[in-house]
Amino acid sequence: MDAKILEASQKHPKPDLNFQYGTAGFRMKANLLDSVVFRVGLVAALRSRKLGGQTIGVMITASHNPPEDNGVKLVDPMGEMLEQAWEVYSTELANAKTEDVPEVYHKLEKSLKIDPKTPARVIYARDTRPSGPALVRSLVDALEAVGAEYTDYKLLTTPQLHYLTRCTNTEGTPQSYGEVSEKGYYKKLGAAFARAMKGKKARGPVIVDCANGVGGPKLAELLKYLPPASEGLEIKIVNDDVLKSEILNSDCGADYVKTKQRAPPSSKAGPNERCCSLDGDADRIIYYFNDPTHGFRLLDGDRIASLSASFIGDLVREAGLAEDLKIGVVQTAYANGASTKYVEKTLKIPVVFTPTGVKWLHHAATKFDVGVYFEANGHGTIVFSDQALKAFNTTDPQSPAQKNALETLRALTELINQTVGDALSDMLLVETILAHKSWTPKEWDSTYTDLPNRLVRVEVPDRSIFKTTDAERKLSAPEGVQAQIDALMAKFKDGRAFARPSGTEDALRVYAEAATRSEADDLATKVSDLCKREGERYS
Numbered sequence: 369m370d371a372k373i374l375e376a377s378q379k380h381p382k383p384d385l386n387f388q389y390g391t392a393g394f395r396m397k398a399n400l401l402d403s404v405v406f407r408v409g410l411v412a413a414l415r416s417r418k419l420g421g422q423t424i425g426v427m428i429t430a431s432h433n434p435p436e437d438n439g440v441k442l443v444d445p446m447g448e449m450l451e452q453a454w455e456v457y458s459t460e461l462a463n464a465k466t467e468d469v470p471e472v473y474h475k476l477e478k479s480l481k482i483d484p485k486t487p488a489r490v491i492y493a494r495d496t497r498p499s500g501p502a503l504v505r506s507l508v509d510a511l512e513a514v515g516a517e518y519t520d521y522k523l524l525t526t527p528q529l530h531y532l533t534r535c536t537n538t539e540g541t542p543q544s545y546g547e548v549s550e551k552g553y554y555k556k557l558g559a560a561f562a563r564a565m566k567g568k569k570a571r572g573p574v575i576v577d578c579a580n581g582v583g584g585p586k587l588a589e590l591l592k593y594l595p596p597a598s599e600g601l602e603i604k605i606v607n608d609d610v611l612k613s614e615i616l617n618s619d620c621g622a623d624y625v626k627t628k629q630r631a632p633p634s635s636k637a638g639p640n641e642r643c644c645s646l647d648g649d650a651d652r653i654i655y656y657f658n659d660p661t662h663g664f665r666l667l668d669g670d671r672i673a674s675l676s677a678s679f680i681g682d683l684v685r686e687a688g689l690a691e692d693l694k695i696g697v698v699q700t701a702y703a704n705g706a707s708t709k710y711v712e713k714t715l716k717i718p719v720v721f722t723p724t725g726v727k728w729l730h731h732a733a734t735k736f737d738v739g740v741y742f743e744a745n746g747h748g749t750i751v752f753s754d755q756a757l758k759a760f761n762t763t764d765p766q767s768p769a770q771k772n773a774l775e776t777l778r779a780l781t782e783l784i785n786q787t788v789g790d791a792l793s794d795m796l797l798v799e800t801i802l803a804h805k806s807w808t809p810k811e812w813d814s815t816y817t818d819l820p821n822r823l824v825r826v827e828v829p830d831r832s833i834f835k836t837t838d839a840e841r842k843l844s845a846p847e848g849v850q851a852q853i854d855a856l857m858a859k860f861k862d863g864r865a866f867a868r869p870s871g872t873e874d875a876l877r878v879y880a881e882a883a884t885r886s887e888a889d890d891l892a893t894k895v896s897d898l899c900k901r902e903g904e905r906y907s
């Protein structure tokens with residue numbers, strides 16, 4: 369096998385760069401990724417063998433990044449993100465010299481007590497980027513060199529690959545997550561949506577901006593499995609051109625809308641029309657609308673979390689299960705303070721905080737029976753415990769209202785992609801809730817008022833000197849900086865600010881919110897200036 373691995377490795381030589389498996393896997397300019405994807409293929413095979421031949425997923429995507437970028441990430445058997453320790457092994461293999469790859473591969477095999485005779489099984493897919501097919505070939509070269517079985521699912525959204533990974537590993541068991549095919553995904557979502565809507569009709573259409581990414585064709589396919597528009601929901605797809613790769617994520621998509629706090633310039637939506645935007649691999653979604661009096665209104669991940677928690681909380685109460693099941697919301701420091709207050713004080717649902725990055729949120733959410741988690745940027749989902757699933761399925765209803773609530777809850781557990789945040793599934797969830805409540809986006813927006821906020825990117829010579837604690841809400845180093853941030857915050861009404869090193873870019877991120885727009889801007893500037901000064905002083 370060594371000669372085979374070496375020969376294949378030499379076809380994918382490593383450039384003189386240092387790679388790091390980060391929050392979103394490996395992600396960079398696509399022309400630098402050849403050796404990385406090859407080695408990720410080797411890691412996928414090792415991981416599968418380590419887990420007794422369970423199937424591992426590999427997704428080739430750079431999500432909301434520009435078209436010339438690409439990336440690769442691994443999916444664990446139940447559709448979760450790769451286990452932490454394996455990020456380190458992936459990084460180690462990615463940084464091995466081209467000729468040392470067989471040695472590092474076997475070293476890992478040995479230290480992790482992996483039996484090379486165990487079968488290795490891998491499934492993979494990619495988004496619409498033009499660099500995808502060549503990177504797939506690098507991946508396949510690795511899988512063949514180490515004798516792994518593989519299935520190519522071609523173009524998929526990231527959450528579809530997570531779904532398929534879980535379906536593959538649970539096929540034929542009582543935990544079966546669904547039919548192992550792309551079609552199975554649409555069938556599952558379509559049937560669950562029809563059941564969850566229960567004949568309710570949406571108020572007006574929803575316009576879906578697909579960022580000119582893989583979400584466009586996949587949503588078009590999903591539509592074929594949904595009830596006819598006249599019976600439920602009319603979905604208007606825009607920005608779905610995947611042939612002109614240069615327009616992917618360009619002036620559209622979830623990241624554009626969230627960071628620029630405005631609709632894509634191409635948007636033709638009228639006043640109060642419900643709009644949403646997906647990102648390039650369809651694992652994030654942001655809603656928004658144009659209010660005739662207040663202008664652009666953003667309905668971000670925090671809003672989706674509070675809307676879902678409130679709706680499911682009501683259903684659980686109607687189902688008579690409020691005493692038995694614990695509902696919770698998981699947020700990060702970026703959640704708007706007004707959303708946290710609304711969930712805790714008005715909905716009376718506990719909120720816990722984790723560091724940035726979906727894997728942390730997901731993990732914390734599994735501690736609840738109904739765990740709702742969303743990053744403010746629109747990435748999130750809801751997970752249900754075994755106890756919750758059992759209660760929804762076995763409770764004997766004593767009234768029509770209770771029966772109704774239980775039926776809707778069961779449908780939601782099928783509609784919601786519990787492996788990972790999924791823009792298509794999240795969209796159908798939001799649409800279901802709005803239809804049940806007979807709400808327009810205006811009513812949804814009026815549940816609470818966001819505190820004005822500002823996010824600033826601050827470049828410093830070495831961001832690693834900034835260390836955080838308390839779910840990244842405070843700095844523990846450099847010494848004394850947090851005390852200065854605290855002193856600044858105290859000067860502003862409802863002032864809250866924090867600084868943390870980004871996990872995906874070489875910069876610090878400073879977030880600030882306060883009672884008014886000018887105060888939020890002022891606080892953000894003051895904290896950014898402070899961090900810049902301190903960053904330069906300690907370097």
Ligand SMILES: CC(=O)N[C@H]1[C@@H](OP(=O)(O)O)O[C@H](CO)[C@@H](O)[C@@H]1O
Nearest residue numbers: 391392725726743745870871872873
């Ligand atoms: C403020 C912000 O939006 N941060 C993003 C960004 O992380 P940073 O560590 O802040 O660079 O990328 C992550 C991966 O996509 C995503 O999970 C996270 O929410």
Ligand SMILES: [Mg+2]
Nearest residue numbers: 431647649651
């Ligand atoms: Mg994404």
